[in-house]
């Protein structure tokens with residue numbers, strides 16, 4: 001069995017920066033430190049932070065400590081106002097690429113464009129960007145989702161940083177049909193694009209693709225979707241405990257990638273487990289798993 005491990009698997013620049021910021025803040029600040037929402041969409045990392053005394057809270061309201069860390073997804077502008085009023089110190093770990101998307105959302109709103117954000121309206125990053133884009137902001141997960149928009153004079157389009165380029169392109173193309181003027185800022189981050197392309201490239205070469213990361217992680221779920229689109233059996237797993245020895249019975253090549261919020265130690269444990277199973281000859285009698293649906 002051969003394992004093809006993606007070079008870009010695991011933490012991206014923005015997540016590494018947010019985790020370092022949270023760890024440094026917890027070490028350096030006296031008093032209670034918390035994060036606004038779970039720091040990243042990975043339950044294992046969030047548990048480790050809790051062990052250090054850093055818990056997620058919903059927001060400034062109801063927080064009685066002195067320091068809050070803003071995660072890489074960013075927050076609406078109202079959070080900065082609330083914090084100042086409440087005397088809560090904010091440590092801002094918003095990813096610079098997300099900040100970029102927030103700034104473009106403000107700019108488009110100020111210039112009078114109806115802002116269309118391509119992404120998942122329930123994702124905290126999108127909820128933050130929406131607040132910069134104004135009351136008229138419209139969130140579309142894909143081109144079909146633009147149905148409620150009707151004819152618009154001027155549309156400004158931006159993207160959630162982790163959506164696939166193809167989806168962004170199709171929404172932009174649809175906007176050209178419904179608006180007199182379309183202004184586009186491609187705010188998809190490069191780390192995401194490179195990771196997605198590499199994952200699909202590996203998926204095309206293997207019998208089984210493993211995508212490692214939190215089930216609540218949007219970018220990991222999208223990676224798994226993109227790998228499935230290649231036709232290769234793809235399994236989204238969170239930890240080594242889900243590795244099934246039966247997989248080794250029917251595969252010659254396994255590909256592994258991981259979402260931007262997946263720590264390196266979780267990926268390493270999975271690779272080591274697969275090597276161990278291979279060396280020990282375990283895994284006899286397995287059957288090929290069905291394509292997993294998330």
Ligand code: SF4
Nearest residue numbers: 012014095097161189
């Ligand atoms: S995926 Fe990109 S935008 Fe999101 S945190 Fe990582 S580097 Fe920043």
